[in-house]
Amino acid sequence: MNYVVFDLEWNQPSDGKTSRERDLLFEIIEIGAVKLDSEGNKIAEFSETIKPQVYNKLNFHIQKMLGIRMSDLKHSPTFPIVAKRFLKWCGDDVIFCTWGSQDLTELQRNISYYDMKPMSDGPIMFYNLQKIYADHIGGEAQAYNLESAVDNLGITKDIPFHRAYADAYYTAKIMAMMNKDCFYKGRSFDLYHLPLSxxxxxxxxxxxxxxxxxxxxxxxxxxxxxxxxxxxxxxxxxxxxxxxxxxxxxxxxxxxxxxxxxxxxxxxxxxxxxxxxxxxxxxxxxxxxxxxxxxxxxxxxxxxxxxxxxxxxxxxxxxxxxxxx
Ligand SMILES: [Zn+2]
Incomplete structure (x- = not known):
């Protein structure tokens, strides 16, 4: 069994609601991940940008935060290609780990938008490191952002934040500093697909x-x-x-x-x-x-x-x- 610590960057419209927005509010434009073995050793990395298909403009705030322009993405592969590569890279026997609870849901929403084969037909158990960190330090999970946790734990900030790979990289570093018993207690379920019966x-x-x-x-x-x-x-x-x-x-x-x-x-x-x-x-x-x-x-x-x-x-x-x- 391996752990896949991953993070997504997504785009969203800056203006009012469109019919497209109702179909897919958050369009994934980058997937970054770190794979760890069962002992927590890093064994592989994944980082790919995605050419948007739904929105033809990058939200101003997202462009500023990520430091990406639309022109930087125009030669990237589309979501179905990158997602397929990512899931193959993950392998079958894997526990997903993310900072916060949104990434697995948005990944599955995008997969469903493109009519791809679902990742699962039921709930997916995962480790929400934001929640595990909050349990470790005390308080509500939403109160902690990734960078504050990195600062608090004294982790060296050797790459810039807010890109998918970087955020997965730091989440994995935080994970390495948590007690393993906390993982199991902090387990969460992604309910994009509900229990079938x-x-x-x-x-x-x-x-x-x-x-x-x-x-x-x-x-x-x-x-x-x-x-x-x-x-x-x-x-x-x-x-x-x-x-x-x-x-x-x-x-x-x-x-x-x-x-x-x-x-x-x-x-x-x-x-x-x-x-x-x-x-x-x-x-x-x-x-x-x-x-x-x-x-x-x-x-x-x-x-x-x-x-x-x-x-x-x-x-x-x-x-x-x-x-x-
Ligand atoms: Zn009782």
């Missing part, structure tokens, strides 16, 4: 947290009406559903909170996100984390505040209607 649904338990990702459904009522999908469970008790201490509630019908208590393993904080896939399906991501009874009280009072706020808004609306009539 119930059998393939993700149920991933790491320490005190469990993640469940459902397959895709055509309508959200298929999810909200499904007791098994909406169940609050204890990871240590193997999926057995628990009676909720705080029933699911939401202020926006997308992100739900709740809580349950397992008689053996204690209080559990529950969070459920309803999401839409590129293919137009609805699915859920449900995380359950062991917590304290104080956590449960906090969730309970949050639900109460939301209920009061909703009631107040409804009352005000009614009053306004009454005044009008």
């Amino acid at each position: 119930e059998k393939e649904e993700i149920y991933d338990v790491i320490d005190s947290e469990s993640l469940f990702v459902s397959k895709g459904y055509t309508d959200r009522s298929e999810i909200t009406g499904n007791r098994k999908l909406m169940a609050m469970t204890c990871a240590k008790c193997k999926k057995r559903s628990l009676r909720p201490k705080v029933r699911w509630f939401s202020s926006n019908s997308k992100l739900y909170y709740g809580a349950a208590v397992c008689m053996v393993h204690g209080p559990i904080k529950c969070r459920l996100k309803l999401k839409h896939s590129d293919q137009g399906l609805v699915y859920i991501e449900k995380t359950m984390t062991y917590g304290t009874y104080d956590d449960i009280e906090e969730i309970k009072s949050r639900k109460k505040r939301l209920k009061e706020k909703t009631a107040k808004i409804a009352a005000e609306k009614k009053m306004a209607e009454y005044k009008e009539s």
